[in-house]
Amino acid sequence: MHVVTISSEMVPFAKTGGLGDVCGALPVALEASGCRCSAFLPAYRSVLRSGLAIEPTPLTFTIYIAGRHVACRVLKATYPGSNVDVYLIDQPQYFDRDGLYSDRAGEYRDNCERFSFYCRAVVEAIDRLGLEIDIAHCHDWQTGLIPAYIKARRNQYAWMNNVKSVMTIHNLAYQGRFWHLDMPLTGLDWKYFNWEQMEFHGDLNLMKTGIVFADTVTTVSPTYAREITEPELGCGLDSILKGRGPDLVGIVNGVDYTLWDPSTDCHLPQNYSVENWRDGKSVCKAQLQAELGLEVRAEVPLLGIVSRLADQKGWDLIIPLLKDWARSRDVQWAILGTGDPRYEQQLQALAQEHPTRVGVRLEFSEAVAHRIEAACDMFLMPSRYEPCGLNQLYSLKYGSVPVVTSTGGLADTVVDASEENLAKGQATGFRFDEYSQVGLDSALHRAIDVFRHNPSRWGYIVEAGMRDDWSWGQSAKHYKEVYDRVMHREVAC
Numbered sequence: 001m002h003v004v005t006i007s008s009e010m011v012p013f014a015k016t017g018g019l020g021d022v023c024g025a026l027p028v029a030l031e032a033s034g035c036r037c038s039a040f041l042p043a044y045r046s047v048l049r050s051g052l053a054i055e056p057t058p059l060t061f062t063i064y065i066a067g068r069h070v071a072c073r074v075l076k077a078t079y080p081g082s083n084v085d086v087y088l089i090d091q092p093q094y095f096d097r098d099g100l101y102s103d104r105a106g107e108y109r110d111n112c113e114r115f116s117f118y119c120r121a122v123v124e125a126i127d128r129l130g131l132e133i134d135i136a137h138c139h140d141w142q143t144g145l146i147p148a149y150i151k152a153r154r155n156q157y158a159w160m161n162n163v164k165s166v167m168t169i170h171n172l173a174y175q176g177r178f179w180h181l182d183m184p185l186t187g188l189d190w191k192y193f194n195w196e197q198m199e200f201h202g203d204l205n206l207m208k209t210g211i212v213f214a215d216t217v218t219t220v221s222p223t224y225a226r227e228i229t230e231p232e233l234g235c236g237l238d239s240i241l242k243g244r245g246p247d248l249v250g251i252v253n254g255v256d257y258t259l260w261d262p263s264t265d266c267h268l269p270q271n272y273s274v275e276n277w278r279d280g281k282s283v284c285k286a287q288l289q290a291e292l293g294l295e296v297r298a299e300v301p302l303l304g305i306v307s308r309l310a311d312q313k314g315w316d317l318i319i320p321l322l323k324d325w326a327r328s329r330d331v332q333w334a335i336l337g338t339g340d341p342r343y344e345q346q347l348q349a350l351a352q353e354h355p356t357r358v359g360v361r362l363e364f365s366e367a368v369a370h371r372i373e374a375a376c377d378m379f380l381m382p383s384r385y386e387p388c389g390l391n392q393l394y395s396l397k398y399g400s401v402p403v404v405t406s407t408g409g410l411a412d413t414v415v416d417a418s419e420e421n422l423a424k425g426q427a428t429g430f431r432f433d434e435y436s437q438v439g440l441d442s443a444l445h446r447a448i449d450v451f452r453h454n455p456s457r458w459g460y461i462v463e464a465g466m467r468d469d470w471s472w473g474q475s476a477k478h479y480k481e482v483y484d485r486v487m488h489r490e491v492a493c
Contacts (some may be wrong), residue, residue: 001483002031003135005039006122006141008100008115011025012080013047013088016100016389018253019170021147022220023139025256028082029476035483037082038131040122043090044100059128063120063418066113071120074129080279087129091120112178112204116185125158135483136165144210145186151213152188164486167206167214172228172235173312176206200236207238211244212368216486218249218479220371220388221409225250233385236355249482252412253388254472260373260394267370274466277399278459281374284349288375294332301448302332304376304400306369309339309347314382315407317440319346326354331448334372335360341404363366373398378447382432382440386410392429396465401451401458402429403443408450413470417450417461428465 010013027037041047048054054077062069075088089095094114099454102108123146128132129442138146147165154160182194182204193199198209209218217397219225227233229242241248244328258264262280263273269287272280289296325331335347335358344362351360361368373379379395381404388409392402395415404410417427430447432439450458 002036002133003137005137006143006146007041007139010039010041012284013050014044014100019140022253026476027084027471028079029472031082031084033476033480037086037170039082040087040089042095043088045096046089047071048322050137063117065117070117070306073113074125087119087125092306093135112182113185115142116145119143120187121244125150130476131159133163134487135166139168140170140334141174141207144176144206147187147213167210167217168470169219172237177205180204208240211240214438216247216253216482217244218482220248221252221412223386223411224408227408228273250479251475252409253390254475255393255470256470260397262374262398265370269368270487274463277462281399283372284371288334292334292357293471294359299423300330301451302334302376304372304379305335306335306372308335309343312384314384315343317382317437320437321440322350326357333358334376336372338362346379359431376400377402377451381410384408384435393406393470396428397467398467399462401447401461403447404429404431405435406431425450425464427461480487
């Protein structure tokens with residue numbers, strides 16, 4: 001089975017978030033399970049300057065878009081440590097920019113044109129390269145036109161005759177919504193601009209396009225797959241997603257344990273495993289406390305957060321609680337992230353007011369993120385919604401007990417420390433159902449109470465989480481099952 005991943009991000013070539021991690025790791029895991037894998041990615045400025053081995057190919061062509069012929073060339077690389085071919089769509093006018101989707105002024109105004117060109121170029125490149133593919137796996141709105149082209153142009157391209165399309169939603173809140181007069185950029189007939197297919201409240205919606213035309217739709221956790229069929233988290237597309245029925249499947253993202261494993265992590269002052277985690281985490285905790293200017297104390301609970309500073313991540317709950325607890329509770333905080341200036345200013349003020357209890361780094365540092373995961377006793381993720389989440393999975397492996405909202409992938413990966421789950425030896429963290437400051441406060445109280453007063457029970461929770469297997473091999477197995485099911489269907493016209 002030949003699976004082609006089509007995405008706008010792919011680690012280590014280009015990344016702004018979890019999308020890049022998934023699109024980098026999944027093809028390699030699929031290859032290890034016996035699939036042939038290739039991938040397509042825009043040749044962003046950051047890609048061409050990455051230092052990775054990129055070679056030209058003889059393939060060049062033009063796409064007629066926005067009233068002119070725009071030239072394109074195809075470059076090629078091999079994903080490091082694998083046999084996965086990565087084809088790069090090179091067009092400097094669209095992709096030789098500082099950011100992938102935006103700059104300091106905001107979202108690029110021509111994003112519809114940029115990614116319409118990208119999708120159209122991918123279709124042409126697959127044909128001219130002579131790739132015989134079985135699955136076109138598309139990721140997020142930037143590639144939402146590909147399933148539409150496969151359905152609308154099947155008679156124009158031989159490679160489309162037997163291919164099936166899979167559309168993965170990583171975060172439904174980002175839909176690629178543009179004004180209706182951008183429709184000609186897609187190269188598709190206006191007949192598809194209707195409420196059942198590409199139109200959304202008078203606008204063009206590329207996420208909706210992918211969802212409607214794909215043979216199967218997946219998203220990044222089973223709970224999120226259910227949540228997006230309801231109005232609260234469906235972002236206006238809930239009825240369409242509900243209509244997909246069994247064709248909407250949730251698969252939890254995996255973790256690359258070659259990068260995220262405390263026994264081998266090069267960012268840590270001391271490595272450790274499930275057998276010696278108490279000693280290892282003690283060293284890591286003392287080092288991070290000193291690094292952040294906190295009091296170096298083994299007995300004080302250290303709460304870690306690595307997060308975008310955005311409402312989605314629960315900062316409207318965290319900030320009020322943090323203001324209260326920094327004054328009144330013997331608890332320390334280690335926080336890493338950037339985002340909303342309002343939250344940045346509030347965190348900076350709290351760190352200045354309580355320097356021995358609140359350590360803040362308003363940046364993104366891979367090394368510091370790893371050290372926080374290893375050092376903290378609890379890792380906080382009170383997200384308003386969370387399609388999958390990765391940090392809670394890292395935390396489980398690092399023995400940092402997650403405290404999370406019961407939403408999306410958090411609900412699917414963290415088993416609450418209820419008496420029943422503790423008795424079964426299955427508890428791996430603390431969850432709260434109601435998205436409220438009261439819910440968060442209660443969950444943290446439960447966690448801290450066990451940490452301080454029941455060390456043996458705490459050890460059971462830590463070790464159960466560290467033994468969980470959230471590797472990409474597990475996720476790839478589920479994706480292969482989806483591919484197999486969709487391949488056995490008749491091709492729809």
